[in-house]
Amino acid sequence: MIIASPIEFAAKPHQPAPVLPADARWSVAAVEALFALPFLDLLFRAQRVHREHFTAGEVQRSTLLSIKTGGCSEDCGYCSQAARYSTGLERERLMPLDEVLEQARAARANGSSRFCMGAAWRSPKDKDLDAVIDMVREVKKLGLETCVTLGMLNDGQAEKLADAGLDYYNHNVDTAPDYYPEITTTHTLQDRLDTIDKVRAAGIHVCSGGIVGMGENQTTRAGLIAQLANMETPPESVPINNLVPIPGTPLADGATLDPFDFVRTIAVARITMPTSYVRLSAGREQMNDELQALCFMAGANSIFSGERLLTTHNADAGNDARLFERLDLVSI
Ligand code: SF4
Numbered sequence: 001m002i003i004a005s006p007i008e009f010a011a012k013p014h015q016p017a018p019v020l021p022a023d024a025r026w027s028v029a030a031v032e033a034l035f036a037l038p039f040l041d042l043l044f045r046a047q048r049v050h051r052e053h054f055t056a057g058e059v060q061r062s063t064l065l066s067i068k069t070g071g072c073s074e075d076c077g078y079c080s081q082a083a084r085y086s087t088g089l090e091r092e093r094l095m096p097l098d099e100v101l102e103q104a105r106a107a108r109a110n111g112s113s114r115f116c117m118g119a120a121w122r123s124p125k126d127k128d129l130d131a132v133i134d135m136v137r138e139v140k141k142l143g144l145e146t147c148v149t150l151g152m153l154n155d156g157q158a159e160k161l162a163d164a165g166l167d168y169y170n171h172n173v174d175t176a177p178d179y180y181p182e183i184t185t186t187h188t189l190q191d192r193l194d195t196i197d198k199v200r201a202a203g204i205h206v207c208s209g210g211i212v213g214m215g216e217n218q219t220t221r222a223g224l225i226a227q228l229a230n231m232e233t234p235p236e237s238v239p240i241n242n243l244v245p246i247p248g249t250p251l252a253d254g255a256t257l258d259p260f261d262f263v264r265t266i267a268v269a270r271i272t273m274p275t276s277y278v279r280l281s282a283g284r285e286q287m288n289d290e291l292q293a294l295c296f297m298a299g300a301n302s303i304f305s306g307e308r309l310l311t312t313h314n315a316d317a318g319n320d321a322r323l324f325e326r327l328d329l330v331s332i
Contacts, residue, residue, distance in 0.1 A: 114144060229269075242281075242287075264298075281304055
């Protein structure tokens, strides 16, 4: 549902636009107007909104582990794990509990507060869900928050995860509604929204975001952000991913996004979802320190740490430590 914003944003050079109330809803046009602000005005405004709701310099860190890799029946055009694409990825079975716990302990030792477990399934079978539920219970005992991403949930599955104490469920909307069929055809956006509704109804926090750099234009990026910001309760966690092109996938050879448009997307997410954690996610390994600093300035306050993001490389842990020190950032 798109609801007109009560305030129009005429971009006035060197004058920051007025701050919207936190509960205002966003039209795509209003979000596009934010994207069109002069870059420094947009960053200034995003930073101001950020400081109204969060402590500047505090960055939440999550570690993401692939607990079941490859062989997925779906056709998401960006994904290395879709069985139909020749990406060279080895298909793996569900990881045993002791290996998961070993990785979770390492994540905790490296400063992560949340441990995210991802499985490449269209939907989890009930016996697989039971195994994941054991993982959730045991990881929580380590004092970590838990998040899982398992695909679409059937009736009753979200409640089982909630009973196990799951803190977050990740299910990205990926892109704007009208662009979704360009990226995926084996399920619909509505299927994904239905799962997000089930997660919400079960009382689990929602982690949902999207991917930019998939050949979309600025209106599409505005449509993605409006869709997230207009959810009845916006996601508590909003990962913004920059496409990492995977050879063998349909999106392997697309044009690269202007890095400043990535920063703009972060800033617009921050302004439109002022109380959400906005996570600088996939693509961080390809960013230099200066670009990451701009993302933090634009309101990103969450990252993935660890060597891998499911199947792609992530930013180097040593470099992250140096970057946090140089920028006076604090892990939470
Ligand atoms: S559903 Fe998930 S794992 Fe499967 S192809 Fe899509 S993004 Fe990849």
